[in-house]
Amino acid sequence: MESPSKPQPLLATEGDRVYWSGVREHRLLVTRCRNCGHTSHPRVACACAVPAPEWVEASGLGSVYTFIVYHRAYHPAFAAETPYNVAWVQLEEGPLLMTNIIGCELADIRIGMPVRVVYDEEANGMILPRFAPAGSQSSG
Amino acid sequence: MSIRDRYAFAGVGLSRLGRIEGRSATELAVDAIEAAVADAGIDRRDLDGYIYQPSFDGGPEGTAPLIATGLPANFVWQLQAGSTTGISSVIAAVGALEAGLCKACVVLYATSAASHRLTIGAGMSAASSWGAHGFFAPVSIAAGMAQRYRHNYGMTDRQLGQVAVTLRSNANRRPEAVMHERPLSIEEYLAAPYLVEPLRKYDCCLVNDGAVALIVTSAARARDLRQLPVYIMGYGLDHSQARIVSDPNGLWHWDGFDVTRAKAAAFGTAGIDIADVDVAMMYDAFSMFLLAGLEAWGFCGRGEAAAFVADGHIAPGGSLPCNTSGTALSWGYMQGFTQLTEGVRQMRGEGGATQVRDAEICLVTGLGGSLEPAIGSSMAGCVLRR
Structure with missing residues (x-):
């Protein structure tokens, strides 16, 4: 019997396509205003009139801004994974990225914890940027 | 001119709240509207504005509550602004009243989410x-x-x-x-x-079934009706x-x-x-x-x-x-x-x-x-x- 598959990332805009193709190449891409340097993901317009931001590769370093732990599954594809975390990491460039923390116990996740991106491949071949405690060994 | 104190609620009607098997959101809406009409003591021929929010289960079936209650309805607005919609419906009602487009307006919410066994927002x-x-x-x-x-x-x-x-x-x-x-x-x-x-x-x-209808009208008209x-x-x-x-x-x-x-x-x-x-x-x-x-x-x-x-x-x-x-x-x-x-x-x-x-x-x-x-x-x- 096939198990239900996880939702795929949504490719609704050019920005989505650039970002997710970067992820496939193990690069974390964010937009940056060519005028003031305001960095965001997904793109958030700043007050500058400069139309096209540039894509820059983020360092992959950040810290946990907040996190939650699902003790029940709201989607059948996640039923076998509970309890599992979803976290928001603030990249050192500024933007908040939704992700999961891996490489440590749930009980050890802390707001403010320094983390580093890991390009994590799911069983279905989907690659997701996840984050592990910075300084830990990982296969990123 | 400021809207302050020139408009008022003249009636409130509430259906039962809870898991109510066998009654649709439309029927609960009718319960609420009838209760509001009775509460206000308004002639339903004067209740000629109608605004409602679709709820997570789809809510009342379009204008079915109007057909059942015989409200005249110069306009029917389905308004969706998340959970600002209660207030936003009042804002829209005041706008219609101010423009003379109705004499009194129902703002309504009706849901049968519980009997639909919904987990609200789970698939969002x-x-x-x-x-x-x-x-x-x-x-x-x-x-x-x-x-x-x-x-x-x-x-x-x-x-x-x-x-x-x-x-x-x-x-x-x-x-x-x-x-x-x-x-x-x-x-x-x-x-x-x-x-x-x-x-x-x-x-x-909570996740429950139920409906509420409130009647918004001018301050003057409200003062002539049953409730303060x-x-x-x-x-x-x-x-x-x-x-x-x-x-x-x-x-x-x-x-x-x-x-x-x-x-x-x-x-x-x-x-x-x-x-x-x-x-x-x-x-x-x-x-x-x-x-x-x-x-x-x-x-x-x-x-x-x-x-x-x-x-x-x-x-x-x-x-x-x-x-x-x-x-x-x-x-x-x-x-x-x-x-x-x-x-x-x-x-x-x-x-x-x-x-x-x-x-x-x-x-x-x-x-x-x-x-x-x-x-x-x-x-x-x-x-x-x-």
């Missing part, structure tokens, strides 16, 4: 990139806010639980409340497992397309709400300031939203709301009674119409065992937002007086 992010990471359900946003609040201010689970316990105590004293018969102690709250940590089921709104009018002093809205919780420019952050412009508009039109509010309805789909609302609207400072609640300030005998029916957590969830209805009833003196004595001015709040990354957030406030 299945089609977005958030679902790929396992993010689902609106409770997740409140949970992430509560986690930040714990980190920023040291809030304990016992403190957070006082929101649910206080509101349940209110509902226990209101016979029509869904949770009227079910007391909740802090021990029972803490014994419940986390759903989306750090929130538990008692931190989440509840005057609309002012209202305010704000919206940001900035992505919810991830954009620093938005109205909805992990660290709280931004109601600066909504408050300035509502209080400015009403001619009041925060000290004039006698009773308040914070939007409480989740306990954490009530805490964030208290701080955002200015009833206490940032970081003080958990202690404010734990110290009893929002209880009916406290310094700032809030959510006196038990609202979304314990009375019944009808999005923003829950808080609006209790605000109107408090101003009419119909709060029963949780009526705030001598309450003259009430602030009703609402908010809206989508979990899909592309849509922003809205904040709303409405000031009422008796």
